[in-house]
Amino acid sequence: MMHATQSVQTITRKSLHHELVDRLQTLIINAELAPGSKVPEKVLCDQFGVSRTPLREALKVLASDGLVRLEPNRGAWVTQVTEEEVEEVFPVLGALEALSGELACKHITDPEIEEVRALHDQMMQSYENRDLDAYFSINQKIHRAILLAARNRTLTTSCQALSLRMQRARYLANMTEGRWYDAVQEHEKILEFLIARDGANLASTLLQHMDAKRASVVKWLQTREAATDVQ
Amino acid sequence: MMHATQSVQTITRKSLHHELVDRLQTLIINAELAPGSKVPEKVLCDQFGVSRTPLREALKVLASDGLVRLEPNRGAWVTQVTEEEVEEVFPVLGALEALSGELACKHITDPEIEEVRALHDQMMQSYENRDLDAYFSINQKIHRAILLAARNRTLTTSCQALSLRMQRARYLANMTEGRWYDAVQEHEKILEFLIARDGANLASTLLQHMDAKRASVVKWLQTREAATDVQ
DNA sequence: CAGCGTAATTTTGAATTCATAATTAAGTCA
DNA sequence: TGACTTAATTATGAATTCAAAATTACGCTG
Structure with a gap:
């Protein structure tokens, strides 16, 4: 049984x-606060052991x-x-x-490339094992590593803010076997172009990769929507 | 004489x-709160006639x-x-x-194009009159009109947030005569490609336009920095 | 007992209060 | 006078309080 979780200890x-x-x-x-549900102010205050003031400040930021x-x-x-948002x-x-x-190709160091390569290999392992959770987690680390190599904090912040909004959907979105295979192929190219420091091709591959992800998530949302309609 | 300004009436x-x-x-x-200066919480509360709670909530959002x-x-x-931020x-x-x-070329309507054309003509008039304030103001409206034609609220929000951060600099940045001329030429091309609904060329022109602005602002910041150093 | 209107309760938004940290002012000693 | 210490003041961060809005519960009417 879980006891004395983080909820109890005060935040400092x-x-x-x-x-x-x-x-x-x-x-x-993590959908512990379900999409579409009300944010339970009081419950969260109790859980975190804080008053409403800082919680409400945080909500304003999350809203923006x-x-x-x-x-x-x-x-x-x-x-x-x-679907519209996606x-x-x-x-x-x-x-x-x-x-x-593009920027990453200009600035990335050899050790950083090695790091991405290692992550890539790990991700391939997860693919072989059909471990979707691990795959997603490593996938994100790769994108983040490229982002950090771009050496542009504004870009990092903007990307992450948007990523966050999609993460819920992506996490829930079970990829089809076919889409998963394609995604893996795209990642092979991504690694290849990064190693070659070929900015133009890396950029267009990433763009294409994102568009494929979009299509995949939209498809999944439509399926789910249809399911909900029938229900 | 100005009297009973906004500062008095309560916000609702x-x-x-x-x-x-x-x-x-x-x-x-507008630099009424000067860059680098402390935000005077109490003064602003008095000015706006509100308590510290909502003001501090707003500050958290502005910080993000x-x-x-x-x-x-x-x-x-x-x-x-x-300079680093720019x-x-x-x-x-x-x-x-x-x-x-790119998106604007896909979605823009004929009346919207007419609107941009009208703004463009107005801006050219401001250029002829060497009215920098008017020029900047119309310039922004043009960029905003294209943004709205893209039909992507997320894009609009992201762009505007970043624009805001640069606006202070851009507003203060006196363009050189040469840069101003170039900017006008770029805008001629922007209008041309928009009318032709040539997404690829409009995109690359806008990219180039932004990079030129960047260079112009950086140059101005460096000049000012040098001036401050000597001072 | 279904639908409507009213009162009690809860929740929200914002002002106020309070403890603590930071800043300023005053006082001490060389 | 000028550096250093310590006390007074002010500002900050967060909890609490309070008025107003929204929600729920209750009772009335047909």
Whole structure:
């Protein structure tokens, strides 16, 4: 039985609101706060052992990032990942990842490339083992490593904010066997172009990769929507 | 004489914090809150006739947008536009504007094109009159019109957030006669490609336009920095 | 007992209060 | 006078309080 979890111990790191932004993000991404549901202010205050003030500050920030929606006098609601939103966010994310690829080729060091190669190999292992959770986790690390190699903090921040919004959907989206295979092929090319420091080709591969992801997520959302309609 | 300004009348629109985000953004962009200066919490509360709670909520949001920096136990400070930041933000803005151009060509209607053309003509008039303020203002409207024609709210939001951060710098940056001429030429091409609905060329022109702006702003910052050093 | 209107309760938004950290001012000693 | 210490003041971060709005519960009417 679980006992004395993190919920009990008081938060002290930097500022309360900053810590709370992180924690709430995690709760939302892991769907522990379900999409479309109301954010239970009081419950969370009790859970985190904080007053409403810093919690509400955090909610304002999350709202500006699009993770929650504030309804006047009705509180905060966890946003849904809609098809419309996916169709909007992925193209933007594609443009940013393409840029990150281009910049990464200019700035990445040999040890950093080695790091990506190692992650890539690990990811392939996860693919062989059909371990989707591990695959997703490593996949994200690869994209993040390229992003960091781009040496542009603004780009990193923007990308991550949008990524977060999609992460819920991507996490839930079971890829088809065919899509998974294609994604793996795309990643082979990504690694190849990164090693060659071929910015233009890496950029266009990443763009294409994102567009394929978009299509995959949309397809899954449509399936689910149809299922919900029948239900 | 001005009297009974906005500062007196109480704020009521939507939520206080949202209104305050807008107002503070304006103050920062117009440098009424000087870059590098401390955000005077109490003064602003008095000015707006609100308590510290909603003001501080707004500051958290502005901090996540990079307009202010929160120092633990030392309050909020208006961020400076540094050369480093400009070198980071403009490439990202370039990628996003390029995307907006591409999408705009797909979705823009004839009346919308007419609107841009009208703005363009107005801007040329401002150029002839050497009215920099009017030029900047119309310039922004053109970029915004293209952005809206892209039909992607996420893109709009992302672009505007980054634009805001640069606006202070751009507003202050006096263009050289030569740069101004070049910018006008670029805008001629932008209009041309938009009318032709030539997405690829519009995208690359906008990208180039942004890079030129970046260079111009950096140059100006360096001049100013040198001046400050001597001072 | 279904539908409507009213009262009690809960929740929200924002002001106020309070403890603590940071800054400023005052006082001490060389 | 000028550096250093310590006390007073102020500002910050967060909890608490309070008024207003929304939700729920209750009772009335047909």
